[in-house]
Amino acid sequence: MAEVKEFTLPDLGEGLTEAEVVRWLVEVGEVVAVDQPVVEVETAKAMVEVPCPYGGVVTARYGAEGEELAVGAPLLTVAVGADASAPAAAEGSGSGGADGADAAEDGGAGETSGAVLVGYGTGAPPARRRRVRPTPVPAAAAGQVNGVASGYGRHAVTPEVPVRAEAAEPAPGPVPVISPLVRRLARQNGVELRTLTGSGPDGLILRADVERAIGAAGAPAAAAEPSAAAASARAGDAGEVRIPLRGLRGVVADKMSRSRREIPEATCWVDVDATELLAARRAMNAAGGPDAPKISLLALLARICTAALARYPELNARVDTEAREIVRLERVHVGFAAQTDRGLVVPVVRDAHARSAESLSEELGRLTGAARDGSLTPGELTGSTFTLNNYGVFGVDGSTPIINHPEAAMLGVGRIVPKPWVYEGELAVRQVTQLSLTFDHRVCDGGVAGGFLRYVADCVEQPAVLLRGV
Incomplete structure (x- = not known):
């Protein structure tokens, strides 16, 4: 006896409450396997292919392409069971289904994985996609379809039309x-x-x-x-x-509001001479040869921050407000603010403390490209422990960054411009920038924050300072 199960939009993490249907990957009437991706959705964070935890025949789909669905809303229904007999149809009319042999062959009808994202669960091989055409349907299965699909609108199927499965054209590629x-x-x-x-x-x-x-x-x-x-x-x-305030803008608004509401933040800043850092970057890239990957300025700043966090671990932390505890973190995952067509996102370089400047540059470049393409995964947008914000690219000198909750600090970097500067006792034109550190005053006092910022400034002004800790 077939059983019709409803699959709802799963929780995609990071407090996201809705997603937009970008593209359906299956049609009503197709046989699907456990963990087979059935729909591509776009959250405020990334594009995600959602796998179905059931194997069987798709009997209904909910949500047109371009429509936003809330977490927990129905995505589709699947007829599962020993004979997998259930109605299915093209959208809006008609029905379809599959017999027991087809369902078993296509990935285990009746088996479930509980997976919510691709890569989790049973890891069964993808099913061959099949179309179906009419064959008789047990009355009990029809009743179950009525019970699940009733009231959900235009994609529900008509149970009275009988179905029978047959092999059909292979589905087009991605x-x-x-x-x-x-x-x-x-x-x-x-x-x-x-x-x-x-x-x-x-x-x-x-x-x-x-x-x-x-x-x-x-x-x-x-x-x-x-x-x-x-x-x-x-x-x-x-x-x-x-x-x-919806989608990405809504998520950013909520996170910024929570940060200002919960974190007693303070900001300190300093003007620094970045002339030597720029010279060091040129020398490093020249030494690598014309075909070697270039090291970016952001990568050098990230490398300096990881060294500073090793000296001042108080800032690589978060506050557990319920337990009233400061949680210091051993690993450093550096987030960096990236402006995209969809809004502000913060990709994360994992284990930045264990990376060289060249490795940091490569990963920063990869994540930046993915941010612009909109192809960042949820995992690449979560878990940062410290954030670097280079707002100098917008032509501004300074800012008071809002901490990326639940982190304890964010370093902001202004534009680097030629300015008059006293260098070795004489007035000279040097490349000057402003660094600003916003920190959670619960995790440390001004002495720690000032020490961190001063160490970063010293490394910018004299990159050889980094060699002391190597």
Whole structure:
């Protein structure tokens, strides 16, 4: 006897409460295996393929592409059981299902893994995707479908139509596009991505490819902004426009508010002469040869921060407010603020304390590229213990950063500009920047924070200072 089980949108971590359906990977009526990805969703953090914990026949899908669903809302229903007989159909009408042999062959109908993200659970091999056509359905199975699908709208199936499984055409391969902005732009302008030939590496479809397709069709390109936010923006009195704090902007707003509400922060700053650090970077890159990877300035600053945290471990910590305890952390995971088209994100370089300047530069470059493409995973956006914020790229000198909750400190770096500076007793033009450290006053006093900042400044002004601890 088939049993119809409902799979809801799982908790994707980091307090995220909703996700947008980007692309369905299965159709109603297909046979799916345990842990097979069934839908691609976009959270405020990243793009995620969601695997189904059940094996069987998809009997209903909920949520159109571009629609936002709350965590816990139904995603789909699957008929599982010994014979896997259950109705299924194309969206909105008709039905489909599979017989017991097909369901067993396609990944264990009735078996569940409890997986919520790809890479967890049973790790069973992916199923061959099948289409189905009518065959008789037991009345009990039809009743279960009615009980699950009732009231959920246009994707529910009609149980009276009988089904029978048959092998069908293999499913098309994945679309070579990783940017959610590119997907959204194509969706808003009716461009079928599978018809495009990408101009990026390995055929990757870029935004320019979609815009060319839109231009060829004679349609104006829609702005690649979150459709839900655009649709929900409303005009107020006196020409006001009210935009809901949703998606990434909503997550950032909540996190910043919590940081200011819970953390008694203080900021100290210092102007530093970065001339020697810039010279050291040039020398390091020259020594590596023309084909060697270049070391970025941000990587050198991250390397200096890890050395400073080794001397002042009080700042590599968090506060457990419930237990009223300071939790010092042995490993240093450096987050860095990155501005993207979707908003501010903080990718994380794990075990930064164990990396060389070259390794830090490579990882920072990789994560920056992934941030711009919108392909960062939730794991690459969580777990930082200290954050580096280079707001100098925006042409500003200084700031008082808000701590990335629940961390204990953030170092901000302003732009590096030529300024008059007293150097070796004489006035000279030097490359000067401002460093600012915002710290949680619960984990340390001003002496520790000042010592940390002064050590960082000394390393910037005299990079050889780092050699003392090597």
